[in-house]
Amino acid sequence: MTGPLSELDRPNSYIGRAVPRADAARLLAGRGKYLDDIRLPRMLHAVFVRSPHAHARIKAIDTEAARAMPGVAAVYTGAEIAEHCTPWVGVLSHLAGLRSPPQHSVAVDVARWQGEPVAVVLARSRAEAEDAADLVDVDYEELPPVLDAEAALEPDSPRIHEGYDSNLAWERKVDVGDIDTAFAAPGVTVVERTFRFGRHTGVTLEARGTVCDYDPGEGVLTMHYSGQAPHMLQVILSRHLGMAEENVRVVSGDVGGSFGIKVHTYGDEIACAALSKMLERPVKFVADRQESFLTDIHARDHVVKARMGVDAEGRIVGIDMDDITGIGPYSMYPRTSAIECNQVLNLTGAPYMMENYRARGRVVFQNKTLMCQYRAVGHPIAMAVCDGLLEDVARATGRDPVELRRLNLMPDDGYPRASASGMKLADLSHQKTLEKLVELMDYDALRRDQEEARARGVLRGIGLCSMVEVTNPSPAFYGIGGAPIASQDGATCRLDAGGALHVSSSVTEQGQGTNAILAQIAADRFGVPIERVKVTTGDTATVPYGGGTWASRGAGIGGEAMLLAADALKHQVLEVAAALLQAEAGVLDIRNGTVVDATTGAERIALSDLARTVYYRGNELPPDLKPELIATRHYRVTDFPFVFTNGAMATHVEVDAETGFVKVLGFWVVEDCGTVINPMLVDEQVRGGVVQGIGGALYEECLYDEEGQLLTATMADYLVPMAAEMPDIEVAHVETPTSTSVLGAKGAGEAGTGGAPAALLNAVNDALAPLGASIWQQPMTPERVLRAMGRL
């Protein structure tokens, strides 16, 4: 073959290629090193005594019998731990008015959800600690539980916090344009629905936990943790244990999934750090599955009353909505539990042009597990509300939902612009993704199939969703409000004596392949075979300072930092090469680990020879040349608060008219995450995200009884989506690189989860349409679907 080399043909062109991840084989072979694999000398196992009540005053705790049990080293109550660990408050200054009382790592006077830790036993083994924990005698006075978020706002509701005039934690209002006038205008059709989104949770394969190891000799606390934001935790430990930041080291090894569950401050984990310091021994705590269900943050829990109006031509005139969301008894620290509601208000309607937008959000305390940020924070709510209403309006006005989108989506050539809620948007491709989706799914053929199925009495439905995803956040997300959460990330590239590249980054690996794309970027930009790149992440003692992994920022922010660092190192290396070879740096390049002549490709000097000269035989260099062969660069998003991505998705479902079972026949996604660094990883992120979205829409729910007892605390009761029921998920891309970075990558981690529930809601309602029935509650369980159909 002849012709010019394309970008993908040049040596070491890894960006954009489906490069297999280096650690996949290791993890599959069972060689992962997860938290529970850590065993330290003299290590104690912590088991927490947890409140069996949703709301109860702790009158007394008798620990004597537990202390006498074999293997037990110590038993502490919340009050005893509080002497070594200060409480925290989960508020941020930019969320004006948000309030939450101080929260102790282990409850002191009142337990406010079933599962809240009230005491802890430390013993030689987990089993012995559990035996002893059974004997800790807590005298509770039960208090009335506040469970339903709507009822919690009633003036006569019991209060969860003393001194608070209500159970309201935060309220925000947005009012743009004049929605009442817009809805009242002649020719405007208004639809109104009440949406209910149940609670669900992350169900990470590896449960969260910690091994804390305080070394009294050095006065250093090392926390091994299965999580996403080591530097954030370092600050938190330092603050609440009264230690200098430099004396706290947080290490995150292999992490078996996180989905946002592991980016928060959990009392049991922080208590372990305090206990390790108190006892001067390593302390391990790994949540068991039941503890995970009871104490990992839950997500969603919204009731949204919403209206959308379209004019006679079908143009959206506006959205009016009221969101009530229950967050448990405290706002989670330090990210707060108001961000989800804030996102709902920010994102609803963001893909579409409209002049009027009114929204009210209320964040409410209740005696349930804390609710906080989980994959696709607020997105599934915002997308389901807007696109649910859009397709509802389509039915009400006899329009095709694709046509209605064509009419209302923001045009691809109209950026930068703002959403009705005021979000700054740039580089989006709603029109292109929708058209590609229509083609990918063969929309017309599916409509014919639907007709034919209906004729047979089979209920099939097609549902779509056009969506945005918040990625690559700037300081506007947390830092601005005073949270110790870095919005910038750093990367270091070092050329070792053998010619290998040693890179480190402040973003973290949770199993999604961050380390793989960091290696791709470094190898690609610098010019070495990818096998010669070693990646370190997750250790505050060694990696640059940064935010970690959340809000789909690993590739976009961490990746850009790596790109800049690799470029900087390359610049240095070429300068050295130029001196050694007595050439101009500009005529040289690095390919496959060798410095070459940029135009002819002729090999000039191997990187290992260059590095050895620098490290071992510096005498051969000109005296004024002082190469470091290491470069660190940091990157943050400026100009925009967030880099939005967009996508379009669709699903095809069959509703069993007799049982209410929903079978997902197919799912299609067209995603625009800008530059795709590794299509294999991005596609799997999208698919995994869609599956979690299907989970929320059809299966997963944390259900409580009227006493506030969690009814779904095992894998038998809490239904995660399983492979057998999942459809094929076809993924395609439109690539509109973000102009905010060289790399051009936006995030891709949450889109599937954000959009899938809306598509499913629409598909089920499309299927039910011939019956004049519809459902607005998720998960859409068989019984709820049957009831919506009036068949039960």
Next chain:
Amino acid sequence: MKAPDFAYARPADLGAALALLAEHGTEAQPLAGGQSLMPMMNFRLAAPEILIDLSDVAELRGLERTRDTVRIGAMTRYRDLEDWPDLGGTLPLVAMALPHIAHDAIRNRGTIGGSIALCDPAAELPAVMRVLAAEIEVAGAEGSRRVAADDFFTGFYETACGEEELIVAIHVPVAEADRVYGFHELAQRHGDYAMAGVALSALSPNPIRSLRAAFFGIAATPVRLPDLEAALEGLTACEAQAAVTAALEGLDLLADTKASADMRRHLSGVVLKRALEAM
């Protein structure tokens, strides 16, 4: 989620196992495949002081066909049955039920005796055994006795097997040449315990002739209603559906996070109709 401390014994024969049971009484619990018992112990819902592992008890093993019955030793694993080449021809109803029981990993360990002894309300095999008029052989200090499946499942996780007895085997009549067998269950995910299910046999399915049907997953024990079976005689599958929902009215049905009692009643009619239509 760690089990409290317990002692462990692994008797080599039935006599030794029964002696251990007699010695420890309610403090002892037999261990078969452990797929239900171990989780219950880890959740601390069960806390036996001693586990009597039945793995080595020869009398509890084996799968033998005589002319018109199959003797399934209590320690026979689901997997053993699935691998038995004669299963489809001999016990077609059991063959239909097996793929719905949990997942491969659990079927590799779980035993037929364990399923019958546990009497989970949603378990498939207790219902199957009622339809097939199987007999459960239990042994105790006084020797062994056989209990008809119809009399065996006495309540919520309760059976006619005494605390100091063991299930030795299940004796299942082989398929009758003139009868047809049907099975249907509804679970949101494959392998889950059913929200409602039915096992049945009939001389003819649609219209119904001589039906024997047991519903599972809807009440404390498998539900067989002889009056209903008689009333369904001659009805079509569709007509049977309505009759079932009506007949279950007033019965104490299960309600949990997956389905209300009304839902289970409704689904019972659906599963019966679907099982009949598929036959």
